[in-house]
Amino acid sequence: MVVSTRNLVLEYRLGAETLRVLDIPSWDLGDGEQVAISGPSGSGKSTLLNLVAGLALLTSGSLVVCDHDVTRLSEAERDRFRAAHLAYIFQTFNLLQGYTAIENVLLGAAFGPVRADRASATALLERVGLGARLRHLPAEMSIGEQQRVAVARALVKRPQLILADEPTGSLDPRHAAEVVALLRDACRERGCALVVVTHETSIAAAFDRRLDFRELNRALATPGGAP
Ligand code: ADP
Numbered sequence: 001m002v003v004s005t006r007n008l009v010l011e012y013r014l015g016a017e018t019l020r021v022l023d024i025p026s027w028d029l030g031d032g033e034q035v036a037i038s039g040p041s042g043s044g045k046s047t048l049l050n051l052v053a054g055l056a057l058l059t060s061g062s063l064v065v066c067d068h069d070v071t072r073l074s075e076a077e078r079d080r081f082r083a084a085h086l087a088y089i090f091q092t093f094n095l096l097q098g099y100t101a102i103e104n105v106l107l108g109a110a111f112g113p114v115r116a117d118r119a120s121a122t123a124l125l126e127r128v129g130l131g132a133r134l135r136h137l138p139a140e141m142s143i144g145e146q147q148r149v150a151v152a153r154a155l156v157k158r159p160q161l162i163l164a165d166e167p168t169g170s171l172d173p174r175h176a177a178e179v180v181a182l183l184r185d186a187c188r189e190r191g192c193a194l195v196v197v198t199h200e201t202s203i204a205a206a207f208d209r210r211l212d213f214r215e216l217n218r219a220l221a222t223p224g225g226a227p
């Protein structure tokens with residue numbers, strides 16, 4: 001199991017008020033499993049990914065990710081855990097603007113245990129169809145190409161799990177479908193689990209397993225919970 005959570009609750013304190021954003025009775029993701037999560041804006045999808053990545057702390061409940069009880073890790077341990085096991089892909093790529101495609105891919109492994117060399121980074125960029133763009137800066141690539149660099153950067157550290165938060169939100173429908181197909185194939189080849197958050201039904205439809213966040217997150221049904 002890559003992710004296993006029970007009675008996961010996340011609340012924010014806003015003065016005297018408590019805002020319950022997440023209340024997830026149970027959710028599991030198996031090794032190498034792929035799932036699309038969709039749901040309304042503000043329903044807590046990004047918050048859940050942040051918890052899984054150890055970027056935020058839950059209020060109560062259990063959460064085990066890649067055999068680590070993330071609720072028991074210190075902040076420094078969570079940083080190391082994230083670098084070793086997970087990769088994140090964002091809507092806006094987060095490529096470093098002053099670095100070429102191949103340098104951005106190499107930086108993806110900079111804090112993890114896997115050593116990446118130029119040969120493996122080149123092979124990954126070839127795998128995502130950018131063999132002729134190795135020395136291009138982000139500004140010299142199309143949006144779709146930049147997102148494919150972000151996919152290669154996520155894969156280079158050989159993660160057990162990739163978390164992709166609206167990865168196609170900046171792409172037109174054709175490139176969106178291409179990037180997601182690439183991501184899914186590459187994860188399948190490597191036995192890497194994949195969570196894609198998307199509000200695009202055409203993207204979610206490609207996945208065998210789809211989760212409606214309104215069914216997963218009980219906080220959405222509770223008065224005083226998230227909208
Ligand atoms: P989604 O990704 O589904 O659009 P988010 O996970 O970003 O939703 O946000 C879920 C809810 O949590 C929103 O209602 C948002 O306003 C609230 N929220 C996020 N961060 C904070 C914070 N630091 N303090 C209080 N509320 C927050």
Ligand code: MG
Nearest residue numbers: 045046047165
């Ligand atoms: Mg979000």
